[in-house]
Amino acid sequence: MGGAKNFMLRLLLIAAVLAVWEVLVKITGVPEYILPAPSRIFYAMYNGIKSNVYPQHFFVTLTETLLGFLVGTILAFMLGTVVALSRRVEYFLYPFIVMFQAMPKVALAPLIIVWFGLGLTSKVINAALVAFFPLMVNTIVGLRSAEEDRINLMRSLAASRTQIFFMLQLPNALPYIFAGLEIAMIFALIGAIVAEFVGAERGLGMLIQSMNFNMDVAGQFSILLILSLLGLVLNGIVNLARRHLLFWETANTGEETANTSKKGGSV
Amino acid sequence: MSEMNRAAQAARMDSPSSTDVIAVDRLSLTYGGGASGVLALSDISFSIADGEFISIVGPSGCGKSTLLKILAGLLPPSEGQAKLNGTPIRGARRDIGVVFQTPVLFPWRTVLGNVLLPADVQGLDKEKMRKRAMDLVRLVGLEGFENRYPRELSGGMQQRVGIIRALIHDPAILLMDEPFGALDAMTRETMNVELQRIWMESGKTVLFITHSTSEAVYLADRVIVMTARPGKIGDVFKVDLPRPRPLDIMNTEAFGAYVKRIRVALNADGGLD
Ligand SMILES: Nc1ncnc2c1ncn2[C@@H]1O[C@H](COP(=O)(O)OP(=O)(O)OP(=O)(O)O)[C@@H](O)[C@H]1O
Numbered sequence: 001m002g003g004a005k006n007f008m009l010r011l012l013l014i015a016a017v018l019a020v021w022e023v024l025v026k027i028t029g030v031p032e033y034i035l036p037a038p039s040r041i042f043y044a045m046y047n048g049i050k051s052n053v054y055p056q057h058f059f060v061t062l063t064e065t066l067l068g069f070l071v072g073t074i075l076a077f078m079l080g081t082v083v084a085l086s087r088r089v090e091y092f093l094y095p096f097i098v099m100f101q102a103m104p105k106v107a108l109a110p111l112i113i114v115w116f117g118l119g120l121t122s123k124v125i126n127a128a129l130v131a132f133f134p135l136m137v138n139t140i141v142g143l144r145s146a147e148e149d150r151i152n153l154m155r156s157l158a159a160s161r162t163q164i165f166f167m168l169q170l171p172n173a174l175p176y177i178f179a180g181l182e183i184a185m186i187f188a189l190i191g192a193i194v195a196e197f198v199g200a201e202r203g204l205g206m207l208i209q210s211m212n213f214n215m216d217v218a219g220q221f222s223i224l225l226i227l228s229l230l231g232l233v234l235n236g237i238v239n240l241a242r243r244h245l246l247f248w249e250t251a252n253t254g255e256e257t258a259n260t261s262k263k264g265g266s267v
Numbered sequence: 268m269s270e271m272n273r274a275a276q277a278a279r280m281d282s283p284s285s286t287d288v289i290a291v292d293r294l295s296l297t298y299g300g301g302a303s304g305v306l307a308l309s310d311i312s313f314s315i316a317d318g319e320f321i322s323i324v325g326p327s328g329c330g331k332s333t334l335l336k337i338l339a340g341l342l343p344p345s346e347g348q349a350k351l352n353g354t355p356i357r358g359a360r361r362d363i364g365v366v367f368q369t370p371v372l373f374p375w376r377t378v379l380g381n382v383l384l385p386a387d388v389q390g391l392d393k394e395k396m397r398k399r400a401m402d403l404v405r406l407v408g409l410e411g412f413e414n415r416y417p418r419e420l421s422g423g424m425q426q427r428v429g430i431i432r433a434l435i436h437d438p439a440i441l442l443m444d445e446p447f448g449a450l451d452a453m454t455r456e457t458m459n460v461e462l463q464r465i466w467m468e469s470g471k472t473v474l475f476i477t478h479s480t481s482e483a484v485y486l487a488d489r490v491i492v493m494t495a496r497p498g499k500i501g502d503v504f505k506v507d508l509p510r511p512r513p514l515d516i517m518n519t520e521a522f523g524a525y526v527k528r529i530r531v532a533l534n535a536d537g538g539l540d
C-alpha cells in the first residue's frame with residue numbers, strides 16, 4: 001500500500017467518519033453527557049490546553065509509566081535470564097510464575113494503593129507488575145530458542161557458558177525481547193492508569209475519573225485521545241530501538257517473529 | 268574388495284601406530300535410552316594417522332554425522348571410545364575445526380564476523396586473525412562480500428563461509444560433514460582442488476564425509492564405506508594416486524576403477540540413497 005493517493009483516501013475516510021458522527025449526534029439529539037460530538041471533544045481539548053491543566057497530569061502519568069516500564073522490564077529480564085539458564089530455578093519458581101501469569105494483575109491495584117499510598121510509588125509498582133510478565137516470558141522463550149546446530153557450533157569451539165550466552169543466546173533472543181518490550185510498554189501505561197483510577201492525586205487517569213464524576217464526557221474523550229497518542233509515541237520509541245538493534249532482521253521477518261512470539265499473558 | 272585392500276585395511280586397523288591422531292575403538296551410539304532407543308552406530312573401529320585424509324561415504328542415515336559429532340566432542344559415545352592423540356575425547360577441543368552439514372551462520376554477524384567467530388571465542392590476536400580471515404575470504408572467492416550479512420548470500424556462498432570459519436584458528440584436525448553438498452558442480456571442483464592444496468600445505472588431518480564417491484576418491488588417502496543402519500564400517504579402500512591430483516585425474520582409468528569398486532561396495536551394503 002502507501003502512496004500519496006492512498007494516504008489522501010485514508011485522511012478522507014477519517015474525516016468522513018468524524019462528519020457522520022457529528023451529524024448523527026446533531027440529528028438524534030443525544031445529550032453531551034452521553035456522547036459528545038467531535039466538535040465538542042476538540043473544543044474540550046482546546047480548553048484544556050488553554051487553561052494548562054493537561055501538562056502536570058500528563059507528566060505525572062508519563063513518569064509513572066516510564067519508571068514502571070524500566071523497573072518491570074529490568075527485573076523481568078534478570079529473572080527471565082536466570083530461569084532460562086537454570087532448570088533448577090525454573091523448577092522451583094514455576095508454580096509462582098504460572099499463578100501470577102494467570103492472575104489479572106490489575107486486580108492487585110487496590111491492594112497496592114493500600115500498601116504504598118496515593119503517590120508515585122504505588123503507580124510505578126502497579127505499572128511494573130503489569131509490564132513484568134510479557135517480557136519475562138519472552139526472555140525465557142527467546143533465550144531457549146537458539147537452534148541446536150548453533151549451540152553445537154559454539155560447543156565445538158570449546159566456548160564457555162558465558163560466551164554461548166553473550167555471543168549466541170542473547171542476540172538470538174533479541175527479536176523475542178523486543179516483542180516483549182513492545183507489549184510491556186503499553187501494559188505499563190495501562191497499569192499506571194488503572195492505579196490512578198483506584199486512588200491518586202494527579203495523573204491523566206485521575207483526571208478521567210474526576211471528569212466522569214462531573215459528567216464532563218467531552219473532556220474524558222479528549223484525554224482518551226491524548227492517551228492513545230501517548231501510547232503511539234511510546235510504541236514508536238520501542239520500535240525505533242528495535243530497528244536499530246535488530247539490524248539483521250528484514251522488516252518482514254521481524255514482524256513474523258514479533259507476532260509469533262507475542263506471548264504477553266493478561267494485563 | 269581386493270586382496271590388496273583387505274591387507275592394507277588389516278594392517279591399519281590391527282596395529283594402531285603411535286602416529287595415529289584419531290583412534291576409534293568399538294564405538295557404539297544409541298540415541299535415546301531404553302528399548303525405544305535408536306542404534307545409530309554399532310561397533311565402529313578405525314584410526315587416522317597424522318596428516319592423513321580420510322573420506323567416509325555411506326547411505327543416508329547410516330550415522331556419519333553422528334560419528335563426526337562424537338569426534339568433535341559434542342556427543343558422548345554409548346559404548347567404546349574415541350581417542351585423540353592418545354587421550355579419550357571428552358568435550359570439545361580447540362585444535363579441531365568442524366564444518367557442519369548446514370552453514371550454521373549467525374545472522375547478526377557479517378561474513379567476516381562469522382569467519383572470525385572461533386578467533387573471538389578463543390581470544391586470538393585480532394589484527395592477525397583479521398588478515399587471515401581476509402585471505403580465506405579471497406581464497407573462496409567471497410571478496411567484496413566480507414561486510415555483507417548471511418541473508419544477503421546464496422546457499423553456496425553461505426556454505427563457503429562455514430568452511431573457512433573452520434580454518435581460521437588453524438586447527439590440526441578438520442572434521443567436515445558433506446561440506447560441498449550444497450555447491451554447484453563448478454564451485455565444488457574448485458573447492459576440492461583448494462582443499463587438497465590446503466591439506467598438502469598444512470599437513471592437517473582431515474575426516475571428510477561426502478555422498479559423492481568421486482569426490483571421496485579424489486581427495487582421500489583412504490575411503491571408508493559405512494553400511495546402512497545401524498552404521499558399521501564396511502570396506503576401506505586405500506587410494507594410491509599421485510599428489511597433487513589434477514582435476515582431470517578423474518578421467519583416468521585408475522580413478523574410474525576406484526570409484527567403481529566403492530560404488531559396488533556401497534550397493535552391496537544397502538545402496539546409495
Ligand atoms: N538427535 C537424534 N535423536 C534421535 N535419533 C537421531 C538423532 N540424530 C540422528 N538420529 C538418527 O540416527 C541415525 C543416523 O543419523 P545421522 O545424522 O548420523 O546420519 P547421516 O549418515 O549423517 O545421514 P545423512 O547422510 O542423511 O546426513 C538416523 O537414523 C537418525 O534418524
Ligand SMILES: [Mg+2]
Pocket residue numbers: 331332333368444
Ligand atoms: Mg549427516
